[in-house]
Amino acid sequence: MIFRRSGVLALIAGLSFAGVSASHAQSFGGIAQGAEQGALQSVTGSSGGTSGLLGSLGVPSLSSASSGNIAGLLGYCVQNDLVSNVSSAKSTLNTLTGKSDVTSDASYASGQQGLLQLADGNQLSLSSLKAAVRKKVCKAVTSKASSLL
Template identity: 85%
Template sequence: MIFRRSGVLALIAGLSLAGVSAAHAQSFGGIVQGAEQGALQSVTGSAGTPTTSGLLGNLGVPSLSSASSGNVTGLLSYCVQNDLVSNVSSAKSTLSTLTGNSGVASDSSYASGQQGLLQLADGNQLSLSSLKDAVRRKVCKAVMSKASSLL
């Protein structure tokens, strides 16, 4: 009984350090919610501005820093097509400029990006469609930021 209680306390303490309150830790839904909040904080940073480093780091997803310009451009196209960006006209303008660059549209990573697939440094891919809508919007915000930096 003491061992079991110690294990529960250790779990709650660990979750508290990870940003999940003990009240949330009482249900699986609370644990998932806490993980999602941590993921969103990784995307937005502490000041609420999008970052490309540590993108969803709490969930083991790498940053956009390793994504090719073709993949970022394709992802931006996916975000625009799926209405996941806040400023559509700016995103379309950025997209038009980037697709006009030599070789971007013919890059295989561009086609992957158009399908919502982030190509990871280890050769794997992350499908944005597998993420919840709020997380996809944050990822698209970071994609827009990264795409703008490519101009």
């Protein structure tokens, strides 16, 4: 994505030196923005209703995450103040971690580090996401964790 952006910027700069007016150069900025968004969509798989790594709302699917990973992620979310109702989230977390199969799950420790285990075996680090997306993910994690009780 960085290469595309710099390539498009080089194209704009080249056209500017070639005598293209500022208004035309600005319209190329829209092309650059569209190219950047297209590149992002190809990475995330989030174009018009299809779901990839990140769904259309920018939140990854939690359907394949184990209960241990969800509990670990909830702990991460609570610890990093990413939940709106801390007392409810802590209560849910305490109930989940009271189950032996949850804390013995290998992905529980990954979740505590903010790593979501994906269906394809890869991990998504919540810390790599923008703050607003992290909060959305934590909201979804809280909801998923509540459904596991």
